[in-house]
Amino acid sequence: MKKRLYYNLFVLLLVLVFAGCQNGITADNDETEDGTTKTLSTWDASMDQSTISNLFSPDSRNSDSEETGMPADMKTALLGVFDEMTEEEQAKILASDNLEIEISEEIDNDSGNLSDEDIEELSARSELKSFINSAFLGKTVSNKTIYVAGNEMAIEEPLFAGYIASLYVSDENWDSLSALAEELEVTLNINEVKNLKASVDNYSETSTSKGLSSASHYDTVMTDDLGSQLKNGDILIVKLCNPSTMSAISHYIIGDYHHGGIFDYNYWSRNGREDDEYSVLTAQSDQDGMVEEVKAENPGHVTRDPLTYYTRSKAVKILRPKSYTEDAAKTAIAYAKAAIDVDEPADYDLPYLEAVYIGNTSHDLNISNNPYCTKVVYSAWKKAGINVDGDTSNTNRGYLVAPDDIISSASDRYYKFKILWKTYKYKTYSATTNIVESLSR
16 A cells, blocks of 8 residues: 655665675666565655755765654665766756655565564554654754653754654654654644554554453463474564563563573573573563563573473564574573673663664673663674674664564565666665574464
8 A cells, every 4th residue: 555655764674784785776667576575565755855955965975863854774775776876867856846756665585484464563563653754754853851651861962753753652652742743843643643553553462352361471382392493592582462561661672572582402401401491591671460480580680581481472483593503602602691690690771762872782792781681682693793683774773672673684675666767676684594483373
């Protein structure tokens, strides 16, 4: 379904500079979708002269700030496309009062990593984010204090207003969203935003809707003896029955999936080869309200989960790096264990301000510095030389590494658009992992 939007250059279509990726643009007027490429959404975009001028100016090109009023991936992609054009085409763009672009998001599912439901979820979330970002294209926020889920965020440097609006939407803070739109003179249909948010929420069923009261997990497992099916260092990303049982601060990284860790095969093997043993390296909040039998070994810290935390959930995906070796897995596991097997493991501490680009400890490779679950996963495998953060352009949850970002590392992604007389297909990300197993109920 087409919508007239100023922007969505994808929630998922993430990385533009990434070691080992074969990113680039090709012009093809007869581009067709093959059997494995899935289109997430298609829409018409429009840029006015002010936005065009701001984007393509030398100062904008060299700036790391958000002064252009658009996410970094959109800016980099459009500049890349512009540079591939002839001088005549560039001149036509610069002279345009209004530039019309036909855009589509695509994801390559050639290995069947994602189910039809996964694709539908991604499309719903993408449509919501694109609607918000399109409305706020060209708008920035600076020198402003905002409040999300009771937390104060001081925005000093210019920041794309769409990021702030998306936080308000996640929080269902409609009054603040309306006030932001009014302040920036943006026309925004709040009811349409609510409808799109409801579509996303339809894919995030709570245990209450499944007849399970308010429990975080099911009483039964999806599979017995999961540990025997895993390799050392495998990544587990989980969807809980009821994410409201997580800490309030986890609000900032929850997407379709809620938590993650990496499997320590040797620990599992030495301790009875039972799935209720603590064999998944992670970081956990205090877990108040969590089902007792699946709680971590040391809640509130860098710690270990039992595998049953994952097998008693609503869904779990198991990922393995494409370039997996036993030596790399040993390096990753050893690095995570070094933060756990100490007298006083660091307290769980999600740095929520990084959702709006204030600080970036999520990528400092110091697990004990503001640790949270998927920082442990990212840091451990990055130490082994493999980047499993699929959002390396940091457009999903700012600098935070969300569980969804880890899952997105398993798919090649593109965006295709028609501008002037040509169709360009831009590869934005080359997968670094495979989803080797998906379990759900």
